[in-house]
Amino acid sequence: MCVGVACLTVAMAVVSGYEATLKSAIIDVFGDVQVIRRGERTQNFDAIISQIKEAAPEVQAYTPFVFIEGLVAGGGRLSGVSIQGVDAKTVERVLHVRNRVIHGEFSFEPKNGLPAALVGKALAKKFALKVGQPFKVVIPTLSKSDSTNFNPKIQSYVLVGILDLGKAEYDERTVMVDLQSAQAFAGIGENFSGIRIKLADHDSAPEVASRLARKLGPQFWLMDWTEVNKNLFEAVKIERVAIFFVILIMVIAACFNIASGLFVSVLQRYGDISILRAMGFSKKDVARVFIYQGLFFGVVGTIAGLILGVILSIAFVVIQKFVVLLPVEAYRLDHVGVDIRPWDTLAIVVAAMLICLFSTLVPARRGAQLDPVEGLRYE
Secondary structure, three states, rough: OOOHHHHHHHHHHHHHHHHHHHHHHHHHHOOEEEEEOOOOOOOOOOHHHHHHHHHHOOOOEEEEEHHOOOHEEEEOEEEEEEEEEEOOHHHHHOOOOHHHEEEEEOOOEEOOOEEEEEEHHHHHHHOOOOOOOEEEEEEEEEEEOOOOEEEEEEEEEEEEEEEHHHHHHHHHEEEEHHHHHHHHOOOOOOOOEEEEEEOOOOOHHHHHHHHHHHHHHOOOOEHHHHOOHHHHHHHHHHHHHHHHHHHHHHHHHHHHHHHHHHHHHHOOOHHHHHHHOOOOHHHHHHHHHHHHHHHHHHHHHHHHHHHHHHHHHHHHHHHHHHOOOOOHHHHHOOOOOOOOHHHHHHHHHHHHHHHHHHHHHHHHHHHHOHHHHHHOOOO
16 A cells, blocks of 8 residues: 555656646746737837737736747757847746756856857757857848848857756757847847747636737737647646556555455454454444454555655655656656645545545455354354
8 A cells, every 4th residue: 555655646746747847847938928920020019018918917027039040050060949039128027047047147248249148958068068158150041132042141159158948959959149139130120029928827828828819810829838838738637647547556456455454354353253243233333343444554554655655756856866767858858846736645545545445345344244153152
């Protein structure tokens, strides 16, 4: 019982932790909702914000951004990246990126005459980039003489910070720069790609995005954080249920052991049961004694299992710092927290106790049905 409940606790905590870690990584970098203009760059910022506030008063903060696809070049290698231009004055109201800096600082102040940039840790590792080191980014631009050709445009940045953004694809592709620097690099003037929005309740993002889509019209594309990895979130929900019932088999097996132990106890205490019956105990009283005995084992096993599960969950978090438990290629996260949710714990306790209760009914009934005369004959 203890081992079964502990395995259930750890499994549910890890699955919930995976979901929470993925959700946190997306919201910290993506925001709750993104408003993007279809076909052309968004221009009238104040007009759009006015419509957003009118349709969704619960919006807490917003920040414009520029998104550019490009390449990082260095050491004879190229790697595709997404260049994100963010407004240094408002970005921290919406995104939680500062606390994801693992080396350097969160700053967009130019260094040594070059615009500043922050990059994901995997990208920095791939190109052996160090804080304070310059690197080059290349984007394609249309040729002025031939609209069918592209010319490369190169911009040098100085690395001021390395980010752990929580997701493998973010760490491998993200280059974050100042909004004005990205606008100048892309040659779009004061235009921007879209607006990121922060909400008080993250879970309300789909409903708010739907409401804003109706208000802003088809010329805008609304995307909330749940759509970023929608299939993955749906898979996690299904796996949570599947894992719960699969590991619950261990608890069922443990309850068979409790039932067999009670059967043995019934046979060993045949004489004691007969004496109790002779003293006036009814069949229900005898059955109740064995049910209470079985439930006692179940309660002790469940409590011990929960404690062991919490200890193992903490160990899981610690061990991840030294050993790769979840390959990033498969799970897209290089580390996963644990999240022991009250409802998961309640479900584990209720399921364990119900199974334990049912497992005591047959031996308890068997004990109640014993003939007291036969039991007293040899006493």
